[in-house]
Amino acid sequence: MIKVEIAPVWRFRRSTDAQSLEMTLDILSEIRDTGKITTAASRTGLSYRHVWNLIEKWGDFFGSPLVERRRGSGTSLTPFGDKLVWAGQRLEARLRPLLQNLSQELQTEVNQMLDSGPPVLRVHASHGFAVPKLREILAQTPHGDVDFRYVGNQHSLVSLVQDDCDLAGMHLPQGELRARSVALAKGWLDPTEHRVISFVTREMGLMVPAGNPLGIDGLFRLTDPKIRFVNRDPASGTRLLFEQLLAQDQIEPQAITGYSTAEYTHAAVAAYVASGLADVAFGVEAAARQFGLDFLRLLTEDYVFVCHRAILDTPAMQRVLAVMRSPEFHEAVSALPGYQLREPGTVKTIREVFRRPE
Numbered sequence: 001m002i003k004v005e006i007a008p009v010w011r012f013r014r015s016t017d018a019q020s021l022e023m024t025l026d027i028l029s030e031i032r033d034t035g036k037i038t039t040a041a042s043r044t045g046l047s048y049r050h051v052w053n054l055i056e057k058w059g060d061f062f063g064s065p066l067v068e069r070r071r072g073s074g075t076s077l078t079p080f081g082d083k084l085v086w087a088g089q090r091l092e093a094r095l096r097p098l099l100q101n102l103s104q105e106l107q108t109e110v111n112q113m114l115d116s117g118p119p120v121l122r123v124h125a126s127h128g129f130a131v132p133k134l135r136e137i138l139a140q141t142p143h144g145d146v147d148f149r150y151v152g153n154q155h156s157l158v159s160l161v162q163d164d165c166d167l168a169g170m171h172l173p174q175g176e177l178r179a180r181s182v183a184l185a186k187g188w189l190d191p192t193e194h195r196v197i198s199f200v201t202r203e204m205g206l207m208v209p210a211g212n213p214l215g216i217d218g219l220f221r222l223t224d225p226k227i228r229f230v231n232r233d234p235a236s237g238t239r240l241l242f243e244q245l246l247a248q249d250q251i252e253p254q255a256i257t258g259y260s261t262a263e264y265t266h267a268a269v270a271a272y273v274a275s276g277l278a279d280v281a282f283g284v285e286a287a288a289r290q291f292g293l294d295f296l297r298l299l300t301e302d303y304v305f306v307c308h309r310a311i312l313d314t315p316a317m318q319r320v321l322a323v324m325r326s327p328e329f330h331e332a333v334s335a336l337p338g339y340q341l342r343e344p345g346t347v348k349t350i351r352e353v354f355r356r357p358e
Contacts, residue, residue, distance in 0.1 A: 001145055002114065004107035006099045008091065012061065021061045025088035027051055028081055031067055035074035086275035089291075093267035097127045097150040108147050120316035122147045123305075124156040125169025126237055127265050129286040130200045130303065130339055133332040137323050146320070153237025157188040157306065166311050167197075167320070171237055171301045172353075173204075177244050182354045191350040195312060197305040198346040199324065203338035204241065205297040207270050207281045207288040216280055216296065219249050222256045229258040230269050230278035238266070242282045245298065267291075285338025295338070302342060304353065312347060321345040 013020040030040035041051040059065045066081035077085065125131045127150045135148045151159065156168035172181050208216050214227055222229055232239040239262075246253055253259045258278060263269045267290060269281035274291035288295040311317050323329055324345035333339050 002107065002110050004103040004110065006103045006106075008095060008099070010088070019061070021058065023054070023058055025085055027054065028066060028077060028085050029088070031075055032077045032082065032085055035076060037067075037075050086271070090268060090271040090275060093265055093271045094263060096267075097265055101149050104148055120145060120314075121167060121320060122149075122165040123167045123169075123320075124149050124151045124159045124165040125167075125305070126150065126153055126156070126171070128202065128284065128303065129266070129336050130202070130333050131169060133336070134320075134323065134329065137326070137329055137332065138320065141319060141323060146316075152233075152235040153240065154184070155235065157185060160194075160306060160308070161188050166307060166317075168306045169199075169303065170306055171202075171241075171303045173241060173244075174201075174300045174302060177241070177248065177299070180244060181241075186354065189306065189350055193309055194306055194350055195309050196348045196350060196353045197307065197321070197324070198343040198348060199303045199305055200333055200344065201340045201342045202301050202303060203285040203295075203297050204238070204283065204299050204301055205285065205288075205295055207273055207283055207291075207293045207295055208279065209273060209276075210292055210294055212294050212296075214279055218296070219245060219251055219298075222280065223251060225257050227257060227280060228278045229256045229261070230272045230281045231259055231262045232266075232269060232283070233262045233264050236264075238283060241301070286336045289337040297338075321347075 009022060010025060011020060011022045024044075026044055027040050027046075030043050031037060034040065037051055037055075038048055041048045044051070046054075055067055059067075062080070064080045065078050066084070067075050068078055069075045123135075123146055125148075131150075135146070138146050138148075149165070153169070153171060156165065157170060159165040160168040170185065172178055172185075206216060206219075208214070214224075215221070216227065221227060232242070243253065261278070263272055263281075266283035266287035269278075269283050270287035270291040270293060272278050273281050274293055282298075285295045285297070307317070322345070329344065330341055333341055333344075
């Protein structure tokens with residue numbers, strides 16, 4: 001089995017000459033987080049001298065220093081160096097699911113051409129935080145190769161119905177909005193043919209800078225024209241959920257500054273806020289905590305998977321269920337802020353899950 005990984009490369013060029021610079025932002029990120037070049041060198045596997053030479057080379061190229069050293073207070077990034085790191089984090093958060101989808105597509109094609117056989121299970125699910133954990137653990141298990149694609153909530157159900165995937169991720173809000181989400185999903189599901197697999201719950205809410213400097217205390221504050229919002233992409237289930245919350249409170253989306261500005265992952269909108277490009281975003285608590293943001297909880301979602309009943313007894317599906325129930329997966333999810341295990345790997349009928357709002 002051939003594994004494929006795709007990673008972006010940072011390459012800068014001067015418009016006035018042919019000079020170019022290729023660099024990694026991991027070093028600068030480590031310096032920002034630890035304040036020590038020695039730690040950055042150790043964690044990137046380079047010598048102190050080599051790291052310092054790189055930093056000086058980069059500074060010379062840009063004509064602006066990237067780090068500054070102060071006696072007795074370690075090393076810190078300059079404002080320019082800090083901007084580069086935030087740009088890198090936004091890029092990574094934005095592109096990671098896309099690059100993983102592309103690498104998975106290429107990996108599947110390569111292995112089919114090499115007669116390694118197709119992946120034993122096709123999974124379509126939104127990105128989040130718990131789903132990548134499941135993917136990582138599955139990739140480490142024997143015979144655990146899965147064609148894992150990140151797609152939006154509704155698109156995953158369409159893929160299942162059209163037989164483009166075997167397992168589809170789906171998130172349902174708890175509380176008053178659940179009936180509406182259930183109604184949207186019911187048109188795609190057959191109670192006799194489909195089954196629901198319990199997975200996790202996750203906290204959803206507003207992500208704001210540490211200390212909440214603008215005093216954002218709910219959705220109505222987003223209508224203040226001075227507050228800048230960054231949204232999720234229109235095809236995402238999180239965007240749909242946010243629109244349902246606005247409708248519930250009778251808030252017009254057009255009244256929110258930045259409503260049309262969209263990013264493609266929870267981490268991307270969190271990075272957008274953390275870097276100062278927006279004042280607030282809507283998403284999962286885990287993304288807020290990852291970037292040092294405060295979080296205002298609005299509701300809890302159940303994240304489940306849906307599949308055809310006939311696939312449940314296949315060896316591939318049994319391996320997926322075993323990973324969901326494993327101590328390793330439980331430990332990984334328990335470490336995610338705002339995530340809770342909810343009978344992961346337990347198979348239920350459509351009627352059991354959809355019978356009434358919680």
